[in-house]
């Protein structure tokens with residue numbers, strides 16, 4: 001039986017390696033945006049479709065990260081965090097719906 005399971009394993013590895021993504025496509029990354037003192041912290045550059053943004057609310061207030069085109073809304077109670085998966089390329093501005101002066105912009109490439 002050990003010989004047979006080795007063969008099955010080898011076939012599985014082969015299947016994985018032949019369907020592998022080309023080396024030129026970078027693996028998805030997770031970036032962080034920190035909300036503190038009623039402001040969005042710096043938004044990272046180099047965002048790509050498939051990446052994630054972790055929004056961390058360090059404030060004592062509830063905030064949102066709401067896209068002006070409504071493509072996303074992350075609702076963040078005080079001292080919580082939420083994750084957004086970037087699904088589309090483009091430039092999206094966002095704001096906090098409770099504090100409209102809080103704004104930022106994401107630029108996502110394909």
Ligand SMILES: [Cu+2]
Nearest residue numbers: 063096098099
């Ligand atoms: Cu807010």
